[in-house]
Amino acid sequence: MTHSHHTDHSSSPAIVTRGLTRHFTSRKQTVEAVQGLDLEIGQGELVAFLGPNGAGKSTTLRMLTTLIPPTSGTAQVAGHDVVTGQREVRRAIGFVGQGNGAGHRQLGRDELVSQGRAHGLSRADAHRRADELIEDLDLTAVADRKVSSLSGGQRRRLDIAMGLVHLPRVLFLDEPSTGLDPQNRANLQGLIQRLHAESGSTVVLTTHYLEEADALAGRVIVVDHGTVIADDTAARLKSGLGDLVRLGFGSASASARAASRLARVADARVDVADGTVDLRVKDGSAMVGELLADLAADGVPPTRVEVARPTLDDVFLDLTGRSLRETQQSTEPSTPETESEVAA
Numbered sequence: 001m002t003h004s005h006h007t008d009h010s011s012s013p014a015i016v017t018r019g020l021t022r023h024f025t026s027r028k029q030t031v032e033a034v035q036g037l038d039l040e041i042g043q044g045e046l047v048a049f050l051g052p053n054g055a056g057k058s059t060t061l062r063m064l065t066t067l068i069p070p071t072s073g074t075a076q077v078a079g080h081d082v083v084t085g086q087r088e089v090r091r092a093i094g095f096v097g098q099g100n101g102a103g104h105r106q107l108g109r110d111e112l113v114s115q116g117r118a119h120g121l122s123r124a125d126a127h128r129r130a131d132e133l134i135e136d137l138d139l140t141a142v143a144d145r146k147v148s149s150l151s152g153g154q155r156r157r158l159d160i161a162m163g164l165v166h167l168p169r170v171l172f173l174d175e176p177s178t179g180l181d182p183q184n185r186a187n188l189q190g191l192i193q194r195l196h197a198e199s200g201s202t203v204v205l206t207t208h209y210l211e212e213a214d215a216l217a218g219r220v221i222v223v224d225h226g227t228v229i230a231d232d233t234a235a236r237l238k239s240g241l242g243d244l245v246r247l248g249f250g251s252a253s254a255s256a257r258a259a260s261r262l263a264r265v266a267d268a269r270v271d272v273a274d275g276t277v278d279l280r281v282k283d284g285s286a287m288v289g290e291l292l293a294d295l296a297a298d299g300v301p302p303t304r305v306e307v308a309r310p311t312l313d314d315v316f317l318d319l320t321g322r323s324l325r326e327t328q329q330s331t332e333p334s335t336p337e338t339e340s341e342v343a344a
């Protein structure tokens, strides 16, 4: 691995988009998949793209990796325009898409070696790199089998290895951990972190696992309906939402009385359901003692108290009105051409 160190602010950004837009027309219906994205991602950043199904994440990645041209707007990746500099962009990037990258009839190891050779590695380097990745991605037992005989998760890991063979300067991963078991998901996270730290590569990934975005990414970009609706560190997105203080009461009248008392707490959002009051407030854990004393003094002491730090899922729900957990469970990885999605 090369050890040039990351986050070089003096040089140009790894990715710049201006008004990046992509429409799809099928059966006389137009889907505005990506609508005027303005992004700037610096060299060495590790960015997670989050959004509900159909938000435009894959379409954005497919434009940035030159697989489909924008309808309008521009994008530069590694200093080259994705349309006029397609070849240069492709040479600089690695892409792990949602489909399968490796051919079927080959052996996994041979696929990796030929991918390395195609990217200009010497035969010896290509073999060494393939060995490294086979080890890193826990493919040792299956690397010498035909690709077509691998399980879904094994294929996924081979595809990821294919995208990493040439130590790309900019790496795009479209839902890399989908279909992996928890063990392999954790391994993959470690691998992405190492790659990022050791080679200073810029990494852009989409994921439906919010914990993954939280653990890995220095920057989280939330998209919905083809536009960016939030762009910040996970920590700031969460602290902006505040803690959840959930108070339980013996009766609905007690919770109503407590709620009217709590409405006076500055900058808090109060929700009452019978018997419970939810308070969304900055630093809930620090203020809960005082809060309880106040309620006791007013004669409405709660019978139960919970304080929860916000998760990225809470942020996501707050921003999009949808829980990513729900969308993740209810939907299979999308086949974009299906009519229901086009109509959505």
Ligand SMILES: Nc1ncnc2c1ncn2[C@@H]1O[C@H](COP(=O)(O)OP(=O)(O)OP(=O)(O)O)[C@@H](O)[C@H]1O
Binding pocket: 024, 025, 026, 031, 032, 033, 051, 052, 053, 054, 055, 056, 057, 058, 059, 060, 333, 334, 336, 337, 341, 342, 344
């Ligand atoms: N080739 C295509 N033809 C028609 N519509 C498309 C095509 N590709 C994508 N779309 C539509 O564009 C919108 C954005 O799709 P995209 O795949 O970018 O979403 P996504 O955020 O990656 O979603 P997911 O989380 O489900 O992977 C969707 O409404 C989708 O149906």
